Amino acid sequence: MPNLRDVVGPYFGDFGGRFVPESLIAALDELDEAYKAAAVDPAFQAELLELHKTYTGRPSIITEVPRFAEHAGGARIILKREDLNHTGSHKINNVLGQALLARRLGKTRLIAETGAGQHGVATATAAALFGMECVVYMGQVDTERQALNVARMRLLGAEVVSVATGSRTLKDAINDALRDWVSSVETTHYVLGTVAGPHPFPTMVRDFHKIIGEEAKVQVRELTGGLPDIVAACIGGGSNAIGIFDAFLDDPSVELRGFEAGGDGIESGRHAASITLGRTGVLQGAKSYLMQDEDGQTVESHSISAGLDYPAVGPEHAWLSKIGRAQYEPVTDADAMEAFRLLTRTEGIIPAIESSHALAGAIRLGRDRGPGTTILVSLSGRGDKDVATASRYFNILDEGAEQL
Amino acid sequence: MISTSSKLGSAIHSRTDAGSGAVIGYLPAGFPDLQTSIDAAVTLVNNGVDVIELGLPYSDPVMDGPVIQAATQRALAEGFRVRDVFPAVREITSQVAAPVVVMTYWNPVSQYGAQRFADDLASAGGAGLITPDLVPDEGAEWIAAANAADLDRVFLAAPSSSDARVAQAVEASRGFVYTVSTMGITGTREGVDSAAAALVARLRAAGVDNACVGLGISTAQQVREVLEYADGAIIGSAFVRALAEGGLEQLARVSADLASGSRVS
Numbered sequence: 254m255p256n257l258r259d260v261v262g263p264y265f266g267d268f269g270g271r272f273v274p275e276s277l278i279a280a281l282d283e284l285d286e287a288y289k290a291a292a293v294d295p296a297f298q299a300e301l302l303e304l305h306k307t308y309t310g311r312p313s314i315i316t317e318v319p320r321f322a323e324h325a326g327g328a329r330i331i332l333k334r335e336d337l338n339h340t341g342s343h344k345i346n347n348v349l350g351q352a353l354l355a356r357r358l359g360k361t362r363l364i365a366e367t368g369a370g371q372h373g374v375a376t377a378t379a380a381a382l383f384g385m386e387c388v389v390y391m392g393q394v395d396t397e398r399q400a401l402n403v404a405r406m407r408l409l410g411a412e413v414v415s416v417a418t419g420s421r422t423l424k425d426a427i428n429d430a431l432r433d434w435v436s437s438v439e440t441t442h443y444v445l446g447t448v449a450g451p452h453p454f455p456t457m458v459r460d461f462h463k464i465i466g467e468e469a470k471v472q473v474r475e476l477t478g479g480l481p482d483i484v485a486a487c488i489g490g491g492s493n494a495i496g497i498f499d500a501f502l503d504d505p506s507v508e509l510r511g512f513e514a515g516g517d518g519i520e521s522g523r524h525a526a527s528i529t530l531g532r533t534g535v536l537q538g539a540k541s542y543l544m545q546d547e548d549g550q551t552v553e554s555h556s557i558s559a560g561l562d563y564p565a566v567g568p569e570h571a572w573l574s575k576i577g578r579a580q581y582e583p584v585t586d587a588d589a590m591e592a593f594r595l596l597t598r599t600e601g602i603i604p605a606i607e608s609s610h611a612l613a614g615a616i617r618l619g620r621d622r623g624p625g626t627t628i629l630v631s632l633s634g635r636g637d638k639d640v641a642t643a644s645r646y647f648n649i650l651d652e653g654a655e656q657l
Numbered sequence: 658m659i660s661t662s663s664k665l666g667s668a669i670h671s672r673t674d675a676g677s678g679a680v681i682g683y684l685p686a687g688f689p690d691l692q693t694s695i696d697a698a699v700t701l702v703n704n705g706v707d708v709i710e711l712g713l714p715y716s717d718p719v720m721d722g723p724v725i726q727a728a729t730q731r732a733l734a735e736g737f738r739v740r741d742v743f744p745a746v747r748e749i750t751s752q753v754a755a756p757v758v759v760m761t762y763w764n765p766v767s768q769y770g771a772q773r774f775a776d777d778l779a780s781a782g783g784a785g786l787i788t789p790d791l792v793p794d795e796g797a798e799w800i801a802a803a804n805a806a807d808l809d810r811v812f813l814a815a816p817s818s819s820d821a822r823v824a825q826a827v828e829a830s831r832g833f834v835y836t837v838s839t840m841g842i843t844g845t846r847e848g849v850d851s852a853a854a855a856l857v858a859r860l861r862a863a864g865v866d867n868a869c870v871g872l873g874i875s876t877a878q879q880v881r882e883v884l885e886y887a888d889g890a891i892i893g894s895a896f897v898r899a900l901a902e903g904g905l906e907q908l909a910r911v912s913a914d915l916a917s918g919s920r921v922s
């Protein structure tokens with residue numbers, strides 16, 4: 254069997270492909286060519302590495318969290334601190350790679366979709382750094398619940414378009430970004446923010462994030478002398494998860510665990526757990542698992558976390574689930590918020606609500622396996638953007654206090 | 658490829674043989690409700706439209722602009738189901754001779770089952786499918802199903818398509834090739850892009866049977882211009898807007914006006 258790490262798109266098993274309008278194919282071909290050339294070009298890699306070092310702040314550290322782990326059956330829990338990256342999440346890893354590529358392709362305008370706003374902020378940041386124009390599409394529901402990030406993007410000079418169609422969340426923002434791109438490909442690069450969409454995005458975005466797992470593998474070995482037993486991450490489209498999984502794909506002793514947004518619970522129908530549902534379909538350029546009705550119409554997803562509120566998932570995860578290399582399960586809003594509170598109180602680290610799903614997963618796994626188990630968790634982002642949501646959730650604002 | 662059983666091919670040829678070209682009119686099934694969408698298609702044909710393109714409402718229509726998005730979202734909100742498209746096609750074809758081609762994004766067909774969809778569409782008297790987010794590279798299942806059911810298959814060619822992809826669209830299509838006039842999505846525009854004429858010429862060089870131009874056509878003058886070099890002119894948003902704003906009466910007026918652009922003078 255070939256190494257799992259060596260698999261590249263367009264297909265991951267039956268999943269993936271390029272289900273897009275013909276108008277976009279030339280741009281995808283051009284991007285694929287440019288990416289393949291850049292991937293083996295030492296000058297490109299050196300430039301990206303330099304940005305990682307001097308701008309993003311890589312390598313990101315790992316932090317062992319024993320006080321948190323007391324609540325997780327005494328397992329050994331180690332966080333990979335993507336929250337400490339410039340702009341506050343893992344998203345910047347991919348954005349800097351794509352922005353460099355866009356510049357090579359002579360594009361002067363970046364567009365992006367965003368859910369939690371972290372990818373939008375990262376894209377707006379890269380556009381400011383490279384002197385490019387930037388438009389970010391964001392569902393209206395998300396512009397409201399992640400208002401802080403809307404302000405950050407505007408401060409950075411980006412135009413934020415509030416998308417009022419469909420479910421008014423991430424999926425609809427992607428639709429509008431695709432519509433923009435169909436009309437603007439000559440000057441514009443679409444910086445897709447996760448490992449979804451048509452080829453080459455799932456492969457390229459994975460490659461730009463695999464540095465997360467590569468660093469963590471070395472760091473965990475230095476700390477513990479071995480491999481982790483389990484690697485855990487939250488799953489929206491799946492970019493932080495594939496980023497931390499990738500380096501461990503061919504280490505069979507390492508369990509890979511993805512945690513989807515369980516919303517109000519799977520039985521309620523109000524969730525975003527597309528792998529758990531396991532229904533194959535085509536959405537936004539790729540064949541993968543997605544939430545759909547009998548007619549193939551996309552069903553609205555629900556999650557307290559804007560970044561996980563997406564009714565599909567990247568094709569490589571669908572494939573890893575199907576072949577049994579990685580396991581995926583849902584975490585409810587309530588469990589995620591409890592993990593959010595715990596990490597904040599026990600370790601002084603306020604996580605993003607997205608990442609809190611992975612933390613809740615780690616608590617569950619730790620209680621199940623107990624001491625002696627080492628769990629590496631992707632702390633994909635920080636919770637500054639979620640302060641308003643969390644304050645409302647925990648009801649901690651003084652009466653009459655200004656809205657956050 | 659030239660096919661004798663192509664319903665779209667013969668309808669378009671009868672117009673090109675007469676020295677003009679076909680007017681193809683798009684409307685979504687189920688908008689504003691199923692019966693009115695059937696009546697609206699019949700109205701188009703009675704007012705000079707040669708081919709009906711019946712849109713299948715879909716939750717995530719990335720090739721569509723605001724007018725068509727609003728109409729298809731409304732149809733879905735009113736309870737449109739994929740299975741409703743077959744009786745609609747049957748009703749329209751029982752009332753008028755014009756062929757009905759269904760325009761659909763891929764996932765609804767894929768969930769219904771490609772072969773089952775093809776068979777049910779053929780039994781309803783439909784001509785075939787236009788598949789805006791299915792490129793021939795991903796189209797093997799549909800091409801096989803359409804062949805088995807003897808249906809037309811309309812793929813797209815865009816100004817950005819390479820010569821090899823233009824040739825592939827010609828090879829994979831039966832009935833006509835949907836010639837995307839401009840880099841963009843559906844919606845009315847001031848002028849039809851000059852890119853359209855250049856793309857039709859490239860399709861002809863690749864041996865296309867029929868090249869029909871769509872995106873942005875909304876006046877009789879534009880229809881006339883397009884038919885000077887193409888085999889058909891596809892009108893969408895202008896008809897949907899007329900139906901949305903002024904019902905069947907306004908639709909009849911607008912279609913008679915636009916179809917006049919295909920009159921042989």
Ligand SMILES: Cc1ncc(COP(=O)(O)O)c(C=O)c1O
Pocket residue numbers: 342343368369370371372446447448487488489490491492493494559560561605607608633634635
């Ligand atoms: C901090 C954080 N983690 C995770 C995600 C989910 O995306 P993905 O699954 O692609 O990592 C987001 C998306 O907005 C995010 O902001």
